[in-house]
Amino acid sequence: MSVAPIQFDNVTLTYDRHPAVHHLSGAFEPGSLTAITGPNGAGKSTLLKALMGELTPVEGQISRCGLSVRELGYLPQAAEIDRQFPITVADAVILGAWRQIGPFGGVKRDIAKRAQQALAAVGLEGFERRAVGALSAGQFQRVLFARLLLQDARVIVLDEPFTAIDARTTRDLLEIVVRWHGEGRTVIAVLHDFDQVRAYFPNTLLLARELIGWGPTAHTLTETNLVRARAMAESWDESAHICTRPEAVQ
């Protein structure tokens, strides 16, 4: 599918001038399945926000393999979504066809059919007319995955997709992730569960505000690297000096 990697070149992202992600370089290869992991405050979600164009790097560049941000499939953290909003499951899923229908276009029969198929694929057949507010956390996450299925993006970015989700739903949704990988899509997911990462994700980016490791999961999630990541200071240094590091850290 995609032919060029998503490239981070010496990227630094900051909050109040303090680095949340510091001099990060590396690439997500086309068709790769990568977990971004690390301790709390490691900059994982910040990195995704930059990838999605919501944050601009104060230093360095992000190249999105010739794709615009709107061509990436994005699953935000559940906390960013208003689950009590009075929208039906079908309407929420159909938003995934935004590139076809836009803000004003009609929903043609084939899109409605694809939405139905996507719901069936995530095990929510018959839920079309139900309000999203009436769903459990796991069912709601399935709805968001159905929306991603409809988006049919070459690059899929997931921010903590399995947080507070039951084991069965997690397993079902992980199967979809693996299927996307099999179809040659690039999948990037922020995750906390190292066992899950080891079992399903061939590649891992271990982040602790700085890059600890990026590569095959077995070589990245080593005890040494995890100790280094845990030792990372979660809060920033109020008396930190201006950074003068010229080069990226690989």
Add this chain to the structure above:
Amino acid sequence: MMLYTAVVEPFVEYGFMRRALVASMALGLGSGPVGVLLMLRRMSLVGDAMSHAVLPGAAIGFLVAGGLSLLAMGIGGLVAGLSVALLAGLVSRTTKLKEDASFASFYLTSLALGVLIVSLHGSNLDLLHILFGTILAVNAQAVYLVAGISCFSLLMLALVYRPLVAECFDPGFLRAVGGMGSFYHIIFLLLVVLNLVAGFQALGTLMAVGLMMLPAAIAQLWARTLPGMFAVAAGCASLSGLIGLLASYHLSTASGPSIILTASLIYALSLIFSPCGALWHFVKRSHLTG
């Protein structure tokens, strides 16, 4: 016959009652759905703040026109309301202040400025007119303005329904698909200000937001879907206009507060009797099989 005398006759006999009825019903049709979205976006207090923000513009319009000119005060109110909305948005995006905090700062400034301008150059009666409105004094021109704003609001809501829903439900997704959420947010704020401008002609700047927020709260108690909420809010707001005017006519009470209190009464009844109301906490109902 008694029903005719009580309900129909006031509107048949008096032109000012007919105009007030059309104005309040039109106002309800436009303001109700806008209020629902305002509440779902957790911007209820922003709506309140915006209604005050209209005041200095209306006051300047009053000064420029040399009296209670509908058009001048309407344009002034629109410009002032939009300026406060955009400035508050700018402050929240460029500083640490959240949007509600910056709205609060701006609306208090606007309210003080508006009262100061009117009190410097007008009478207490003028100030009361601007603050509390006079729906029984609306002329045909004001009715056309209110009806025009209502039509425009409903058409715009129909046009931008999908992006507004997407922005409320999942703003991160809309940003990711390049849905221009900020643009539709501004369109929505424009609709809020326009309806407040329409409302202040009839209910004054202090109560204009009443016909927006009370029906919206009622709608959330009765309906589960967004179109259902729009319909309930528009219906309740219009019904409040009708009942409020009749109450005002028969009980010789001020018309604006009568309309808002009617909406409050419907709200209180809904709190008890609606499907999500308090009554059901005390009534044991049989459970379903699945």
